[in-house]
Amino acid sequence: xxxxxxxxxxxxxxxxxxxxxxxxxxxxxxxxxxxxxxxxxxxxxxxxxxxxxxxxxxxxxxxxxxxxxxxxxxxxxxxxxxxxxxxxxxxxxxxxxxxxxxxxxxxxxxxxxxxxxxxxxxxxxxxxxxxxxxxxxxxxxxxxxxxxxxxxxxxxxxxxxxxxxxxxxxxxxxxxxxxxxxxxxxxxxxxxxxxxxxxxxxxxxxxxxxxxxxxxxxxxxxxxxxxxxxxxxxxxxxxxxxxxxxxxxxxxxxxxxxxxxxxxxxxxxxxxxxxxxxxxxxxxxxxxxxxxxxxxxxxxxxxxxxxxxxxxxxxxxxxxxxxxxxxxxxxxxxxxxxxxxxxxxxxxxxxxxxxxxxxxxxxxxxxxxxxxxxxxxxxxxxxxxxxxxxxxxxxxxxxxxxxxxxxxxxxxxxxxxxxxxxxxxxxxxxxxxxxxxxxxxxxxxxxxxxxxxxxxxxxxxxxxxxxxxxxxxxxxxxxxxxxxxxxxxxxxxxxxxxxxxxxxxxxxxxxxxxxxxxxxxxxxxxxxxxxxxx
Amino acid sequence: xxxxxxxxxxxxxxxxxxxxxxxxxxxxxxxxxxxxxxxxxxxxxxxxxxxxxxxxxxxxxxxxxxxxxxxxxxxxxxxxxxxxxxxxxxxxxxxxxxxxxxxxxxxxxxxxxxxxxxxxxxxxxxxxxxxxxxxxxxxxxxxxxxxxxxxxxxxxxxxxxxxxxxxxxxxxxxxxxxxxxxxxxxxxxxxxx
Numbered sequence: 001x002x003x004x005x006x007x008x009x010x011x012x013x014x015x016x017x018x019x020x021x022x023x024x025x026x027x028x029x030x031x032x033x034x035x036x037x038x039x040x041x042x043x044x045x046x047x048x049x050x051x052x053x054x055x056x057x058x059x060x061x062x063x064x065x066x067x068x069x070x071x072x073x074x075x076x077x078x079x080x081x082x083x084x085x086x087x088x089x090x091x092x093x094x095x096x097x098x099x100x101x102x103x104x105x106x107x108x109x110x111x112x113x114x115x116x117x118x119x120x121x122x123x124x125x126x127x128x129x130x131x132x133x134x135x136x137x138x139x140x141x142x143x144x145x146x147x148x149x150x151x152x153x154x155x156x157x158x159x160x161x162x163x164x165x166x167x168x169x170x171x172x173x174x175x176x177x178x179x180x181x182x183x184x185x186x187x188x189x190x191x192x193x194x195x196x197x198x199x200x201x202x203x204x205x206x207x208x209x210x211x212x213x214x215x216x217x218x219x220x221x222x223x224x225x226x227x228x229x230x231x232x233x234x235x236x237x238x239x240x241x242x243x244x245x246x247x248x249x250x251x252x253x254x255x256x257x258x259x260x261x262x263x264x265x266x267x268x269x270x271x272x273x274x275x276x277x278x279x280x281x282x283x284x285x286x287x288x289x290x291x292x293x294x295x296x297x298x299x300x301x302x303x304x305x306x307x308x309x310x311x312x313x314x315x316x317x318x319x320x321x322x323x324x325x326x327x328x329x330x331x332x333x334x335x336x337x338x339x340x341x342x343x344x345x346x347x348x349x350x351x352x353x354x355x356x357x358x359x360x361x362x363x364x365x366x367x368x369x370x371x372x373x374x375x376x377x378x379x380x381x382x383x384x385x386x387x388x389x390x391x392x393x394x395x396x397x398x399x400x401x402x403x404x405x406x407x408x409x410x411x412x413x414x415x416x417x418x419x420x421x422x423x424x425x426x427x428x429x430x431x432x433x434x435x436x437x438x439x440x441x442x443x444x445x446x447x448x449x450x451x452x453x454x455x456x457x458x459x460x461x462x463x464x465x466x467x468x469x470x471x472x473x474x475x476x477x478x479x480x481x482x483x484x485x486x487x488x489x490x491x492x493x494x495x496x497x498x499x500x501x502x503x504x505x506x507x508x509x510x511x512x513x514x515x516x517x518x519x520x521x522x523x524x525x526x527x528x529x530x531x532x533x534x
Numbered sequence: 535x536x537x538x539x540x541x542x543x544x545x546x547x548x549x550x551x552x553x554x555x556x557x558x559x560x561x562x563x564x565x566x567x568x569x570x571x572x573x574x575x576x577x578x579x580x581x582x583x584x585x586x587x588x589x590x591x592x593x594x595x596x597x598x599x600x601x602x603x604x605x606x607x608x609x610x611x612x613x614x615x616x617x618x619x620x621x622x623x624x625x626x627x628x629x630x631x632x633x634x635x636x637x638x639x640x641x642x643x644x645x646x647x648x649x650x651x652x653x654x655x656x657x658x659x660x661x662x663x664x665x666x667x668x669x670x671x672x673x674x675x676x677x678x679x680x681x682x683x684x685x686x687x688x689x690x691x692x693x694x695x696x697x698x699x700x701x702x703x704x705x706x707x708x709x710x711x712x713x714x715x716x717x718x719x720x721x722x723x724x725x726x727x
Contacts, residue, residue, distance in 0.1 A: 005557055005567065030574030115574030171570035171585075171596040172557065243596070250595035324599040336601035338619040342649045344641040345615045348544065350580035351636065386578065390638075459574070 006175045008168035009034035011139040012078075012106060015146025017044055020181035022073035022101070023051030025061035027430065028459035029080030030115035031169035032108035036078055037462070048183065054456075056465040057401070057430040058083035062090040062105070069094075069103040069159075070195055072187035074150040078106040081122050086401065086431070088125065091159070095129040096197060096205050098157040100189040102150025106162045108169050111290050112321040115458075117381070117398065119319065121291035126161040126267065130209055132216045133161045133267040134225070135242040139173040141225065141265060147178055156216055158209065165289045167321065168243050216268055223266040228273055231260040237281030239264060239274070241294055243322075244287035250324040251333055259285075269294060278306065285330060286310035289322055349389055357517035358384040360489035360497075361451045362394040364515075365420065367494070368501035376416055380404040380432070382424035383457040383519075395422060402431025408446040409439045417445045418505040425452040425466035433473060436510070440478040443509045447501070450474075450512060451489070453519040461522040474512045483511035490517070535565065536591075537687050538598045540617045541584040542608035544634045545577035548675040549609060551700065553584045555679055558696035559688055560588045570596040579636050581613055588688075607682040609661070609675050610634045611646045618653070627653045628682040628723070630661040630674065657681055657723050664718050673715035680719025684727070690720065 006014060013035045016024065026036040039045045039052045051068070055061035058079040068075035077087070084091060084107045091105060107122035126133045134149055136142040142164065149160045193201055220226060231237075239262045240248055249255050262277045264270075278284065278298070283306055286295040295310040309315040315330045316322070328335050352359050361384070365377070379385060379395035380403060387394040397407055404421035412419040423432050428450050439446055450470055456462040466473075474484050483504060487497050497515070504511035518526075539556070541549040553569050560567045570585040585598045600619050606627045608614030614629035621627060629650060633643060650656050659681045665674035676697065683693055697716055701709045 003561065005561060005569075007571075034573070114572070167570055167596050170573050171568055173568045173593075173596075174561075174566065246594045246596065250599060255592075255594065323597050324595045328599075335599065336623065338601040338621055339653075341618055342615050344645050344649060345612055346637060346639050346641065348579075348581040348613075348637055350545065350578035353578060383578065458578075460577075 003174040003176055005172050006139055006143070007034055007170060007172050008136070008139050008142045008164055009108070009170070010038040011142040011175045012146045012162065012164070013038035013042070014175070014177065015143040016076045016104065016150075017042060017048070017050065018178055018180050019147045019150050020074050020183045021050055021076055021150070022183045023065065023068045024076045024078065025051070025055050025065045026078040027055055027058045027061055027083060028456050028462045029083050029108075030459055031110055031166045032078050032080045032083070032106065033459045033462070034169070035106060054463055054465065058087040059090055062087035062094070065103060066090060066094050066097070069099045069101045070189060071101065073101040073184045075101060076104045076106060079108070080116065081107055081109040081120050082116060082118065082400065083107070084122055084125055091125065092129045093197060094159045095131050095209055096202055097195045098205065098208070099153050099159060100187070100194070101184050102153035103159040104146065104149045104153060104162060105159050106164065109163065109165045109290055111165055114166055117400070119290070121293055122161065122163045123267070123290065123293045126163070127293070130213060131158045131161060132156065132219065133163050135163045135265050135267070136168060137243050137245045137263070137265055139168070139171070139175050142168065143175045143177070145225065152219065156212060156219065158212065158216070163242070165243060165321070213268065217270060220266045220268055221270040221272050225265040226270055226273060227263040228276065229257065229261040229263065231258050233258040234260065234281050236283050236285055237262070237277040238285045238287060239277060239294060239298070241265070241288040244289050244327070247322050247324045247327045248287055251328050251331065264294065269297060274298065283307040283309065285315070287316070287322065287327060287330070350386060351389065352383060352386050353520050355520040356383070357453055357489040357515060357520075358387065358451055360491060360494070361422070361449060361515045362387045362392040364489065364494060364497040364501060365422070365449065366392065366394050367498045368505060369420070372418065372505070376411070376418065377420045377422060378404045378408040378411065380421075380423040380427045382427050384422060384424055384451050387422070401427055402435055405432050405435035405439060405446070405448055408448070409435065409442070409444045412444045412446050419446045420505070421446060421448045423448065423450055424457070425450060425454060425470060426456040426464040428470065429464070429466040429473070433477060436474070436479070437477050439510045445508045446510060447504045448510065448512045450514045452514050452516045454516070455519045455522045457519045457521065461519060461525065470514055479510050479512050483507060483509065484514070485512070486514045486516055488517060489515035535687050536589045537587070537605065538603045539586040539588070539605045539607060540598065540603045540620055541586060542606060542613040542617055543582060543610050544613065544636070545579050545582045547609045547634065549582065549584055552607065552675050552679045553586050555676070555693065555696040555700050556586060556588070556686065558699045559692040562692050562695055563688060565590055566593050568593045568596050581616060583617060605682060605685050607678060609678050611643070611650065611658070612641065615646070615649055621653070624655065626655040626657065626682070626685045628657040628659070628678065628685070630678055631658050632660065632662045632674075657727060659719065659722050661719065664722065665715050668715040668718050669711045670715065673712050676712045676715040677719035680716035681723045683716070683720050684723050
C-alpha cells in the first residue's frame with residue numbers, strides 16, 4: 001500500500017478502522033482530539049458505518065464502548081489523560097468485567113502541560129487496573145499497535161490501553177497500511193453473567209484478572225514491539241519507553257548506540273528482558289516520557305541494587321517532556337547549544353480571539369462585580385479559562401471539568417456570597433449539570449454564567465452536546481425560570497447585561513445567565529463553507 | 535540530504551499550510567519526513583512552531599535538537615528570534631518583516647531587525663507587500679515558503695507541485711495566485727542573498 005503522512009493520532013485512528021473497528025467514542029481534549037476527527041472525516045468509516053459521534057463526556061464514552069464490546073463488536077475510546085480521571089470508574093471496572101468484542105482505550109498524555117492542568121501519566125492507571133499498555137514510539141507503530149490491539153484484547157479478555165504523548169499525537173510521519181479486517185458480528189458474551197459485577201461474580205472475575213497477569217506478561221516478553229538491542233559497552237544499560245527511544249537514537253547519527261538498549265513499548269514490564277539488561281550491565285539509565293513509572297519499579301523503594309539513573313536521581317528533570325538534548329546530557333554527551341534567545345523577545349501567551357463572545361461576558365461580569373471586590377469567580381475548562389490573563393484578570397479558579405459550579409457552591413456554603421461560576425456550554429453538559437442540581441437542592445446563593453458559544457471551542461470547534469438544550473436543562477434541573485436569562489454578549493448590550501448580572505448577584509438563590517453567541521472561529525468556518533456551497 | 539526546519543509564527547498565521555506544502559513535496563521526492571505541530575491552547579494567538587524534518591535516511595526524533603536546525607522560516611519577525619538556540623552555525627533565518635503585535639510589551643521593529651541582522655545568514659522580506667502584488671494578501675505565508683525555498687535542498691518544481699496539490703481543490707485561480715506568490719518569494723531571495 002502507498003505511504004500516507006499521518007499524525008500519531010490519525011495513525012491510531014486508521015489502524016483501528018483497518019482492524020475492524022465498529023465504534024469510536026470520545027470527548028475532545030488536546031492532544032487526543034484528532035483521533036475522532038480523523039474517523040469522522042474518513043470515507044471508509046462512513047462506508048462501514050462506524051460509530052463516530054462525540055460523547056457528552058469521557059465516562060459516557062467509556063461506558064458506551066463497554067456496551068459495544070458486550071455486544072461483541074470492537075470499540076475504541078479516546079480522551080486526554082485527565083479525561084481518564086472522568087472515565088476512571090468505568091475504566092477500572094472494565095478490567096474486571098473483561099471484554100467480549102475487543103476494547104481499546106487511548107489515553108493521550110500531555111507532559112510539559114502544553115494544553116493541560118497537570119501531566120499525570122496514564123500508565124499508572126493501566127497498572128492500577130492491571131491491564132496491558134501499548135506505547136508506540138512512532139507513527140507506524142501507532143498504526144500497527146491499533147491494528148493488533150483489538151485481537152490482543154479479545155485474546156487476553158481485558159481492555160488494552162494505548163498510551164501516547166503530545167509529541168507523537170501531533171507529529172506527522174509516513175505510515176504504511178495493512179489489509180482491512182472485517183467487523184465482528186453482534187454476539188452476546190458466552191457467559192451471560194460476565195458483565196454483572198455483583199460481589200460474588202466480581203470476586204470470581206477479579207481472580208481471573210489476577211490469574212491472567214502471567215499471560216499478559218508473556219505477551220510482552222514475546223512482543224515484537226519490545227526489542228533488546230545488543231551493545232558492546234556494558235558499563236551502562238538503557239531502558240527506553242515509548243518515544244524516548246527516538247531521543248536516544250537521535251544522538252547517534254548512524255543509529256548505533258554503544259550500550260545495550262531495551263526498548264519497551266508493550267507492558268506489563270517483561271521481567272526476563274529487564275533481568276537480562278540488569279544482569280548484563282553495571283548501571284542502568286531509564287528514559288521515559290512522563291513520570292518515572294518504570295524507573296521506580298526497577299529502582300525499588302529501598303534502592304538496594306545496581307545504580308539506576310533517570311528522573312528520580314536528578315540525571316534527568318523530574319517533570320516535563322524529554323528531548324534529544326536532555327538525553328544527551330544524561331549520557332554526558334556535549335552538543336552545540338546555538339545562540340541564546342535575545343532579551344527583546346517577549347512571551348506571547350494565548351488569548352481570546354478578537355470578536356469572541358467570552359470577551360464581552362468578562363467585560364460585563366467585571367463591571368457588575370466591582371462593588372463586591374475580586375476573588376469570587378470560579379471558572380472552568382475551556383477558551384474562557386484565558387479570562388484569567390490580562391486584560392480581564394476575571395477568574396480565580398480552574399480545576400477540572402465542571403468544578404466551577406460546585407466550587408462556587410462550596411464557597412457560598414462557606415459564606416462567600418455572592419459566588420459566581422463561569423462555565424462553557426460543552427463543559428456544562430460534560431460535568432456541570434449534576435453540580436447545578438446540588439446547588440438547586442440547597443438553593444445556594446450562586447450566579448452561574450453558562451457562556452454559550454455553541455461549540456467545543458478550545459479543541460477546535462467540535463459539536464457541543466449542549467447545543468440548543470441549555471435553557472431546558474436548567475429548567476428541568478429545577479432552577480426557578482424567573483432566574484434563568486438568555487442574553488447576547490455584545491458591546492452594545494453592555495449596560496443592560498451588567499444590570500442583569502447585578503440583579504442576579506443580589507438574589508439569594510441559584511440564578512443562571514446564558515450569554516449566547518456563536519464562537520467567532522466556527523462562525524467564520526460556517527460562512528466560508530456556505531460561500532463555497534452557494 | 536537533510537533539512538531540519540523550524541516554522542515559526544503566531545497561532546492562526548498559516549504555518550501549517552507551509553508545512554503541508556513542503557511535506558507534499560518531500561513525499562513526492564520519496565524522502566522521510568517528520569513534522570511536529572502545535573495544536574490546542576497556543577493556537578489562540580500564542581506563539582506556535584512546527585518542527586519539520588526531511589531526510590533521505592530514517593529520522594529518529596520528532597523534535598529538532600539544539601543547534602541543528604538548517605532553517606528558521608518565520609512568518610513574524612520577533613518569533614524568528616525565539617528559536618535561535620535551535621539554529622545551526624551555518625543555518626539560515628528567513629523571516630517576514632511585518633510584526634504581529636497582539637501583546638502590550640512588543641519590542642520596537644528596529645530592535646528586532648537589529649537582532650536578526652546579527653545572525654550570519656538571514657533574509658528579511660516584506661512578504662505581506664509581495665503577496666498583495668501577487669494578488670492575494672492571504673498568500674504571504676506562501677511568499678515566505680518561496681523565500682526559504684533555495685535553502686530546502688529540494689527541486690523547486692516539487693515545491694510547486696506541493697502548492698498545486700495543497701490548493702487544488704480550491705480552484706485554478708487560487709493555485710495560480712499561490713504559485714505567483716511562491717515564485718515572487720523565491721525571486722526576492724535570489725536577488726538578496
